[in-house]
Amino acid sequence: DMLMEPGINGRQAYEQILKLHPGQKAIVTSGFAANVEVDATLGLGASGFVRKPYSIEELGFAVQEGLKG
Numbered sequence: 001d002m003l004m005e006p007g008i009n010g011r012q013a014y015e016q017i018l019k020l021h022p023g024q025k026a027i028v029t030s031g032f033a034a035n036v037e038v039d040a041t042l043g044l045g046a047s048g049f050v051r052k053p054y055s056i057e058e059l060g061f062a063v064q065e066g067l068k069g
Helices: 008-019 036-044 056-068
Strands: 028-030 050-052
Touching: 008 036, 028 036, 050 056
Parallel strands: 028 050
Antiparallel strands: none
């Protein structure tokens, strides 16, 4: 998720995860439209963006696509 407490966003969390686990797969979710932070996270290697609220089908497709790459 792009907005998390306390004061860290999804990009920052993903950057920290990548330091420990390079190549870790991820999907970005947010209730807001894609923005600069989402684009930056995708640039780090996240495989897709799913806007909330999402259906189980949308999430499943995003996971499937992410696992292909």
